[in-house]
Amino acid sequence: MATSTAKRTVSRVGWFGKFLTSSIGQKIIMSLTGLFLITFLVVHLIGNLQLILGNDDGYAFNSYAYFMTNNPVIKTTSYLLYAFIILHAIQGLLLWSQNRKARGDQKYAVKVDRTAGGSKSSIYMGSLGMVILAFIIVHMVQFWGQMHFSDSIGPFTAEGYEGAKDLYALVAATYENIGMVIFYVVAMVFIAFHLWHGFQSAFQTLGLNHKKYTPLIKAVGYVYSVLVPLGFAIIPIVMYLRHQGVL
């Protein structure tokens, strides 16, 4: 008996890898990293709203940015965030290419898109995701990259924030450019469509489909996917209009 149990234990090595690389496992990776990113977006939005809520020449935002870049808990979480963005992107690209292959070389001559509740964005999640990935890269280079590696940012001179950089000035300068404002607003539209399907899909993948809760999950998902990107989109618009002296 003992030997047979031991043998079985050996054959069980690798079960977890098999789980994660199975079709359902791959989707679970998308779902869990997606839900993490959904949570992150709320935190990111609340932080970024400091850019326009205060109207205090950036004191609120700069002190918030100082906290975010110096708190060890936040820093650790941010590395997790980078890892999850990369994992979500790589797994998504893998799924996209696997799914294209699964159809075969010959595509349908007549294309239709009838679904039983799934939105149109569900069909284009891969393409939407690729646009969003490109946006994230530009966004990171523009702000995160400059914050970490550029010497051209002035200091944030306030008591208790020694060595802090004036990130508010960097953001404000970026949003003086109407092209940048349009770029960010359009990117938020892509994110809204991605979330429109992604939010509820994450729950379905985890097997959470329930007569009582699914309507609520869907409703929260739709509200979230409109309000959060809208909140982000308002920031560059307000900052631009303030610079123009309209607001």
Place this chain on the structure above:
Amino acid sequence: MDNMKLKLRIWRQGGKFPKGQFVNYDLDGVNDHMSFLEMLDVLNEKLINKKEDPIAFEHDCREGICGTCSLVINGYPHGPMQQTTACQLHMRNFRDGDTITIEPWRSRAFPIVKDLVVNRDSFDRIIQAGGFISVDTGQAQDGNAIPIEKDQASHAFDAATCIGCGACVAACPNASAMLFVGAKVSHLAQVPQGKVEAETRVQRMVAQHDAEGFGRCSNITACEAECPKGISVEHIARLNRQYIGSTLGSEKVAN
């Protein structure tokens, strides 16, 4: 109406068309009471009379329960009418002078045999991978000997209505067979007869699904819309729950 004229654009592959291509046929004298397959029969008779190779398409019961017919009609698996197999679709749903495009199921896991006929052995292998269920042989036991809650029995039966036609794969932009696997797993996992082997079954069926080269589900729900039996994606959620529960929660490791 008994003299509809149709323009048919049909995928032909094999024989005279080794690479596969669309061929146009004009067909008149179509009665609107004909089923879609009877309309194809009329066309094939004409082709045979002209000594041409008839169009190969699969059919068996012609009453909507066997899951053999497999035509993508104007982009819709089994045609534009929902919860209807191609054999139960009647020509009255089309208009005189319509152009109708007919394609086979398109999936790497369903290779084309000829024209509109695809090989769906991959579905059989998924069923085989699921293995046996433990039932007593001999006399049928008393119907009420195994208590099952009514709603659960109904839900299991909803899944059991799957006829294994493959329309879910044909409809899915990812060519995923998750609705099929979901229906099979959900059907057996909800009744006592199938519960005994449920843990192993779900792992094996998912592994076989992946090995066959089907795509990965991204919850688009096109499968449910095109399923001739209207099987719900709720069964995919149950499949996911079963798979997560079995793989992470049980000691079973399917080979």
